[in-house]
Amino acid sequence: MAMAVSSLLRLFFFFVFFIIFVDGQCLDDQKKFLLELRSEFKFNSSISQILVNWNETGGCCEFKFNNSIPTMNWNETGDCCKWSGIECDGSGHVISLIFPSHGMSGRIGESSALFRLTYLSSLDLSDNDFTTTEIPNQFHRLPNLASLDLSSSGFMGAIPSTLGNLTELVELHLSSNFLTGPIPSFHYCKNLEWIDLSHNNLMGSLSHLHFQGLTNLSLIDLSHNSLNGTIPHHLFVLPSINYLHLSKNQFIGQIKDISIVDSNLFRLDLSGNRIGGPIPNFFFQLHQRLKMPLITPNFSDSIFLLTNNRLTGVIPSSICIASSLSVLDLSFNNLSGSIPPCLVNTRQVLNLRGNKVSGVIPDQFSSECSLQTFDVSNNSLVGEVPMSLGNCKNLLVMNVGNNNFKDTFPCMLSLGLRILVLRSNRFYGDLRCRKGWPNLQILDISSNNFSGRLNLLNISSLRGMVLQSPTQGRLNRSTLTF
Template sequence: MAVSSLFRLLFFVFIITFVDGKCRDDQKTLLLELKSELVFDSSISKRLVKWNETDDCCKWRGVGCDDSGRVISLELQGEGISGRIGESSSLFRLTYLSKLDLSGNFATSEIPNQFHRLPNLASLGLSSSGFVGPIPSTLANLTQLVELHLSNNFLTGSIPSFHNCKNLESIYFSDNKLKGSLSHLHFQGLKNLSVLDLSQNALNGTIPHHLFTLPSISYLFLSYS
């Protein structure tokens, strides 16, 4: 191979290696918009407070990217975030997200109705965040969902059916104020469901027999529900 050809090849490999995993501009813009939207306590925050224009956003604490520089993970638990997430938040334009953890934040606000705009979401953590009101039925449109954590809030109303979320393995709804009864449709067909925690709620009616026949169920918590 000629020296010039070898040089071009090595240069190309270097460029590919360097670019791989580097935060994309559009993703960085969305994250900075999200930071500006959120009200958070800078004395508590260990992640958001350090996001800036200069650094590669894939290296920001709490942010995970794939090899193409697309944001696939946000872990912002316990960041002192208060207020609410707006329905038009930049968060819902981070469409490559597969993991989102916002637990231990916020003050009495409802769960936004827009999480269905994150079609790749596999893990959603919203526990211990003071959420009030109903569980949005649109969460059941997250067909890639594997883990759903909504425990220790002030959620009311009935539990929507999740029978379309065929990949669900863990559902945590404990320590809320959920009411109503469960039907055979609620968790029907969830062959991978291993953990279902509905304890410490205000549910009524009989326990559907099919809950005990889910093939992968290992932990079923219904106490004080």
């Protein structure tokens, strides 16, 4: 009886392992295509051993029995589904090739064996060396491709328009190459969620056709290119858009106000362009109902980066609509008017540097202030540094230089302060505070009316520099000397 049960168990386990083996074994044609693909590439064996270990020979497996229980030792060189960087489906078709940073070089030709792996769903050749190679036009022969990553690999030339025919495409990463020419239309890629074409040499303008109808698109990064023309309004209201990064291009013109019903956009970066006119009110209506972001699930805050443009007019009161404003950077524009009081509730970074903002800093920093960087330098602000700024216990950087403030030294500031710039104002009085700033690394109080000695400020990190100064850190009316 025991022998019969043992025999049945052995047959059962053999049958299970046989089914698993047959179900997962690489098909012969798939192995052939992979070996042909390997022959097309050059690879640095000192960086990666992955392609070196691909081998046409070898058996699939070996069965051994221990106490009537079968065990199986795989010979990885036999079944290409077991090769490093390869993943197969249950039928033995290759569905994934993942080879980032493996010292690969060479050229992907139009007749490459790659395009015969028609079940391929994911391809990652990022951080390799395909310098002087153009992206081939044959990717439409991979109808199941959902993820394509060719970033940081030296590709040059135009982006093939055939990429826009990949109807299953979810993620496209082509950043940090040498790509030129216009951006093709992707409106057939209805499943597209993430497109990153940043840090290239792309040119031309955008139209409403480029991303029309892409209801799942959550991230567009076209930054650091040479794109021009005006920015299509529909980009701001794509149904799932969370992150829109168009900085460091040559976009021009005025962005007109449009009607917003709902939007999930919480990161907007248009900095480093030539956008003019007033800030449209709808920018700060984009975030009225934030859903859980897809790209940073633990970040429930808004970021607006509009620095280095040609924006004019006042900072609109509609900015107060934006909930959970984390970073607002409007620096280096031509904005005027006063600072809306609600801005003091910005959570991390408030940067209005290099505008024509006037009036006083609102004295409304709350006891829950979490501001880390506060920069209103190079404006036309007057009055005093508000006492409530002392509520910002996390403040690391404060720059109010080149304004018309008239006040004594702001002793109320956070003990964790690292950078303090008060230069070119009308600050006055003795440099004497009851507390010190042990982490302060940069202090600029030049071109003011301070008197006294610097070492009375009790700044331990700068004291050694002061004591070595021939002037003992003494101040005159216009400069601070060490």
